[in-house]
Amino acid sequence: MDMTETPLRNADPDAVQELSIDEALQVAVQLHRLSQLGDAETIYRRILEALPEHPDAQHFLGILLHQRGRNDEAIERIEESIRLDPSLPDRHNNLGNVLLELERRDEAAAAYRRAIALDPRHADAYNNLGALLRAQGHLEQAHEAYLKAVELDPEHVDAYNNLGNLMSGRGQVKQAVAYYCKAITLMPDHPQARRLLGIAYYTLGQVDKAAEVFQQWLQDEPDNPIAQHMYAASSGQGVPQRASDAYIESTFDGFAASFDAKLGKLGYRAPDLVAAALEAACAEAGVQAARQWSVLDAGCGTGLCGPLVAPYASRIVGVDLSSGMLQRAQTRSVYDELVKAELQAYLADHADEFDVVISADTLVYFGALDSVLAAAFRALRPGGLLVFTVEEGSDAADAYRINPHGRYSHERGYVRRAMEQAGFAVKAINAAELRMEGGKPVGGLVVTGGKMALQVLS
16 A cells, blocks of 8 residues: 555644645644644644554654653653664654653663664764663763764764763763854754853852853843743842743753653652651651542652552642743653642631642742742631642751752751741751752752641541
């Protein structure tokens, strides 16, 4: 059967009634590029109904499913496209990307190496292999892979950024700055490069240079919320009381698909710490885990906390500003409701609705905690429990402060006072390492407070 002449009926209900397979694929790919994923998926699937062994449709559908967080099916589709035509290195490279996100690192490495075997000049595969090797702790091999990527493609921005990250993590910050600068010269408006360059200068102790980087970015893009926030953070000028909604949405929508994998590489512990604190509070009150409480995951992100607190919950609601994060959280199939909203406003609108409110690394984007803690207190029922993490400020003279990396840190005494003023009985404020950053642990606080003594609900 000649696929170019095979008609596809009703391929796009909003567009055409009859297309050839090739024409339909072009429409689907265009919709895919425009992020109209639902319509693109419909057309890919109708192509495969007409021609099940269409390798490109299988491949592109696999990529789309990966973007939507349906990784198991994504792997099946991409592997099927490789079975149908194993000669294209991009398919092996994309398979590696999905496998890496699922922490199937050995399989991902094999996929990247197959791509390189098919095309020894495949710079993307070398770059991705470098990221995997770095995650495995093979730093020298990762370095070699990144260098090979930029040798093959001297304008490979991501490889230069990755080299910068690698050097920064090894404490070789001057080299990191050089790589970030190279990335900016290749793509001056690349947001990650500018952000990382600023952070590299800050790590060097050159905060003024970091501010210059963000100021220049802000001059080029006056309305860019990331540039606005990072300039305020590094310069101390116009510091907001909390990160803006636009900053949160832009930042987290931008890397929702890779969020879990990136945090895994940083040894991210906040969800586990929150779950452990909840378990400890229940044990102290003589309460066993039972699916009896209405739980709010405040700033749920991709839903890392959800499965950890599910043993306590009859109902779990997740709220977040990032639609990209919420889409990823949906794939965990643990939340009864996911809501796109600003956290404090949501809490204010849901008085006496929850038995437990948890928040892992969300209040690091708030400076003053008074209003959000008061809103959390009102959202809890009598007997309710609040558990959250913040980064710990080292200067007792500052109740809280914004740091050049863009997050706020909070002094322990201030956190206690803010909790008590909101009405909470403080049960625990424990020091913990939240993650690694720049090769160093990030110190934080795990805070537990009760609206009153926790009781088993009837």
